[in-house]
Every structure is written in structure tokens, then in C-alpha cells.
Amino acid sequence: MQTPLCRRLGCELPIFAFSHCRDVVVAVTKAGGFGVLGAATFSPQQLEAELRWIDDHVDGRPYGVDVIIPTAYDKQAEEASAEDLAAMIPSEHRAFMDRLLADAKVPPLPDGERERITREIVEGRGSMTPDGARRLLAVALEHPQVKMVVSALGSPPPDVIALLRERGIVIGAMCGKAEHAARHMQAGVDVIVAQGTEAGGHTGEIATMVLVPQVVEACAGKVAVLAAGGIARGSQIAACLALGAQGVWCGTVWLCTRESELDPFEKEVLFEARTEDAVRRKARTGKTVRMIRSQLSEAWEQPGAPAYLPTPLQGILYNEAHARVVKARRKELYSFPAGQVVGMIREESSVKDVMLRMQMEYLEAVERLQALTQE
Numbered sequence: 001m002q003t004p005l006c007r008r009l010g011c012e013l014p015i016f017a018f019s020h021c022r023d024v025v026v027a028v029t030k031a032g033g034f035g036v037l038g039a040a041t042f043s044p045q046q047l048e049a050e051l052r053w054i055d056d057h058v059d060g061r062p063y064g065v066d067v068i069i070p071t072a073y074d075k076q077a078e079e080a081s082a083e084d085l086a087a088m089i090p091s092e093h094r095a096f097m098d099r100l101l102a103d104a105k106v107p108p109l110p111d112g113e114r115e116r117i118t119r120e121i122v123e124g125r126g127s128m129t130p131d132g133a134r135r136l137l138a139v140a141l142e143h144p145q146v147k148m149v150v151s152a153l154g155s156p157p158p159d160v161i162a163l164l165r166e167r168g169i170v171i172g173a174m175c176g177k178a179e180h181a182a183r184h185m186q187a188g189v190d191v192i193v194a195q196g197t198e199a200g201g202h203t204g205e206i207a208t209m210v211l212v213p214q215v216v217e218a219c220a221g222k223v224a225v226l227a228a229g230g231i232a233r234g235s236q237i238a239a240c241l242a243l244g245a246q247g248v249w250c251g252t253v254w255l256c257t258r259e260s261e262l263d264p265f266e267k268e269v270l271f272e273a274r275t276e277d278a279v280r281r282k283a284r285t286g287k288t289v290r291m292i293r294s295q296l297s298e299a300w301e302q303p304g305a306p307a308y309l310p311t312p313l314q315g316i317l318y319n320e321a322h323a324r325v326v327k328a329r330r331k332e333l334y335s336f337p338a339g340q341v342v343g344m345i346r347e348e349s350s351v352k353d354v355m356l357r358m359q360m361e362y363l364e365a366v367e368r369l370q371a372l373t374q375e
């Protein structure tokens, strides 16, 4: 199962795990895969603490960091301080969200907690601009076990490419269309993560099965391709390697693992969700995110709802409301980014068990194919 990209990065299995949760990153990495910490919602100080913890627990193995470097974002937000960012949310939008929660009888957060959560969200959302990503990367570069950096929502700019290249870090970028792959290659990336619409999080419209061969063709062997979106089984890993990918990049499958930081109420919603409940909506960040639909996400789609705010303002507004919903344990209002494979996950497992099951299923799939060629 080891591919040239695994050898280059120093991991045994071509299973890349995107997670915001340091325990998942460590567990996947220790199980032979390649954990990648989603850093975009952290402030530089929080990221420093997370990476220090990962370094201390990962037994010297390599891992990665993912940042969001959007090509389209609110320029004013880029220059705003954390306090100014919260103040940039129009009162109409705040009133709409407050009314939704008040009508649903979701209590406000207690004062101290509300301020703490707002501060954390605002500091994190401030990291989702090119300069915000640069601040996070300055932290990541102080951690030599970080061997790969991936950018989402746009190609890394030339100064970022030059800096990472100088440090010998493998550079990746997410892509949802073959045209994006061409742009990323021109920018100078080493790895392209071809992410199909099935994926949880920000996602495009083309399915993984269609996108991966297109991106593999566009890359013409010059850069490695990872397949993402809708992958939770070893048979799917076999399929993606057959399509020419050098590995898979999974996100949703880790959300309900024992190591995931989601609380039991949140995991329960995900276990109950069907594949068709994972829909694409803009309510969470202002950009299209595949997430579990809820009364809160759907209210923003109704006629008369305010227009979505640009990134990162919609995210600040939504996440404050989300914190209230989680605290009140209100399943019908709970939305979280998750891909279509959410419908295939029914119970909690450890990361190690997920990894072992994937390897067994991969071998069974390969045996099935070998039996066909022998016939």
C-alpha cells in the first residue's frame, strides 16, 4: 500500500487524515498514516500549544498542517483587529440569528462564557485570510516534525511557496476542479488533494469518482494526487489508488472516533444522520460547506433571510449560535460539517480500529480484483 508520496513523507500507509483534533492527528500518525491538523480555526497561540502537544506524543513521526488561504475574502476583514471583526457583523444579521434562537427557546450563554467563546471564535476566524494563514505558518515552521503544509480555498501565494520550499516542506493544495489543479501546479505545489463534492467542509460540485481521474490526467505524473471526499472504507482506498491517486485524504470518518473532541451529544447527531442529511449550505462560513442540515441551517435558506455574509463574518456569527445550540443540546438545530459518508458511520470506534478495518477491506478488495484477472 506504500506509495512514492508515503516514502517521500516517511509514513507507511497512504491514509491522510484531516482533523482539527490533535488526538486524531496523533492516533492516525502512530497507526502508520499521516495526520494533518486543520489549523484554520486556531489563533497562532492556540496552534503553538497544539503543535507542541503533537510533537510530544507522535514519537518523532512526521505530520502535517492545513491552513485556509482563500482567493476570495473580505479585504476589510483582513485588516481588522479581532475586536473590529466582531463589530463588522451587521445588526440585521445579528438580529435574525438572535430571533431564530429566541423563537426556538435556546438560552443565551452565561456572560463570561459568551465572551470567552466569542474571543476564541474571532481569533480563530482571523486566521482564515492570507495574512492570518501566514501567521499560522510562522508557528508551524518552528516545528520540524511538520513535513507537509496544505492550503485550502486557493493556491499558496509565491512568498509562502518559497518559504516552505526553502524548509523542504511538501506543499499541498485542495482542489475541486481540474482547472484548479493546473493553477496549483503553476503555483508550484507538490501534492494536489482532489476533493469531490461528497466531502464534508468547503466543497465543490464534482464527484470524487469523476474528479480524481481528471486531476490525475491534468497532473500528468508531475505532482502527486490524493483522493478526498466520500472515502471511509478500504475498498474505496483500493479504487482511488486504481484511479491513479497516491493516497486518500479523509475527514468525516474521524469525527466519530473515540479520539475526536466532539462531545457525545454531537457524535449522537452524526450517528443518526443519513447520507442525504449532509447537504451543501453557506450558513456556516459564507462559502458552500457540506454539513448536517438542521433547522438553523435551513432558516438561512428561506425567502426573507438576510444574504450570507462574506468569510470570515458569517462564520463568527454562526459559531456563536452553534455554541449556544451545543450547550442546550438541541439536535434539531445542530449543524456540523460532515460528508456523505456520515450515513455509513453508526458507532464510535478508535482511530486504530478504523485504520485496521480500512487495511483489511483494502486487502479484500485487491483479492477480489486479483481473482478476476486470474479467471
Ligand SMILES: Cc1cc2nc3c(=O)[nH]c(=O)nc-3n(C[C@H](O)[C@H](O)[C@H](O)COP(=O)(O)O)c2cc1C
Pocket (backbone or CB within 6 Å): 018, 038, 039, 040, 066, 067, 068, 151, 152, 174, 195, 198, 199, 200, 201, 202, 228, 229, 230, 231, 249, 250, 251, 252, 253, 336, 337, 338, 339, 340, 341
Ligand atoms: C469538520 C470538517 C472540517 C473541515 N475543515 C477543513 C479545513 O479547515 N481545511 C481543509 O482543507 N479542509 C477541511 N475539510 C475537508 C477535509 O480536508 C477533507 O477534504 C474532507 O473531509 C474529505 O471528505 P470526507 O469528509 O468525505 O472524508 C473539513 C472537513 C470536515 C469534515
